[in-house]
Every structure is written in C-alpha cells, then in structure tokens.
Amino acid sequence: MTGLTIFMFVLSALLILMACIKADRVRSWRESVNPSAPDIPDAAFTVARIVLVVMAVVNVVLGFRGLAAQDTMDWSDEELTSAVEGATEALDGDVMYGDSLGTDSQADLDGDYARKVEDEIVEHGGGDAPGFGVDAAVVGRAMTDRARYRITASGAGKAFCMHVERTHDGYIETVAPGLSGDAAAVKLPKYTFEVSTRAGEC
Structure with missing residues (x-):
C-alpha cells in the first residue's frame, strides 16, 4: 500500500x-x-x-x-504501547475460576488466557487502532502457574514481553444449576493473576 x-x-x-x-x-x-x-x-x-x-x-x-x-x-508503535499498558493494568489482579473437576480449563495459560490477552489489548487499542492483528505467543513452555507471552501486532515494530503468574486463592462455593440440597454445593478453584509487561523480547 x-x-x-x-x-x-x-x-x-x-x-x-x-x-x-x-x-x-x-x-x-x-x-x-x-x-x-x-x-x-x-x-x-x-x-x-x-x-x-x-x-x-x-x-x-x-x-x-x-x-x-x-x-x-496497521498498528503503530504508539498504539500498541498504549494498548499493552492498558491491558496489563486491566489484567493485573484479575480473578478467574476453574471448574469443579479440577481441569482448570477456564484458566488455561497456554490457550484460553493467551486469547484473553489478545482480546484485552485490542479492546484498549483506541479508536484509530485496528480491531485485529494482535498476537500473544507463549514463550517457551507455559507452566501450571506462570507463563510469558511475546506480544506483537501487525504493522508495529515493537514487541513486548508479558509475564503472567497465577496464584491459587482457595475455593468459592456455588450452587450447581438444576440441583438442590447438598448435591447442589459445588466448589470452584479461585485464581488471582499478577501481570507485568516490559518492552522488548522475552
């Protein structure tokens, strides 16, 4: 173009x-x-x-x-920088819940959470930034409780390294839909996320 x-x-x-x-x-x-x-x-x-x-x-x-x-x-370096800063602030301290079976699918650091990071950056991109083109690639191997993501966007020359650490904060008790009595009580694992980002490669 x-x-x-x-x-x-x-x-x-x-x-x-x-x-x-x-x-x-x-x-x-x-x-x-x-x-x-x-x-x-x-x-x-x-x-x-x-x-x-x-x-x-x-x-x-x-x-x-x-x-x-x-x-x-295309993303500019300024747009990506601002979006990453906003997304980091929004994600830091975020709380998510696993499921009662202990598979933690809702807090998967290698899949679901990477998409959550991408969506959060796009959301903080501002009016002139594209609504697509952000990539949060896991660097190395995502552990059970921590992961690093290389953040890039189409058109931007900058890259960012986002560090995510997940802490298990016990359980929350809820009621399963369609059930009653003791069988309705379900405990879901609660996780708190600490997120920090710096400019440059991981």
Missing part, C-alpha cells in the same frame, strides 16, 4: 510538471520530429493542462486516502 501511494504522489508531480511545459517548447519539439504536422491551437494546450492538473489532484487525493486506510489496518 505504501509503495502504491508513493507512486501516485510521484505521478502527480510528473503530471504537474507536464502541465507547466510551455506551448512553444512543445510546438518546437513537434516540428523537429514532424515538420509537416499541422499546428496545435492554444485551446488544445489549455484543455491538456486542465486535464493534467485534474489527474494530478485525483492522484493526490487517492494517495492520502490510501495512507488513511493503511493507518486503520
């Missing part, structure tokens, strides 16, 4: 230069190439200049629109 925009700006400059060429110079060049060719009236040069200028203006407008479209499709 950037290459096409640059080409359009260069083309616009060439069209303006062509519009500025004097009629006498064009006539002289044409006569040297084909002496028997009929003379070109001044009105034709006027029309040609108008067409060239209009084409140049159209290219400039399309070029700026292309830059605006690219800005909405």
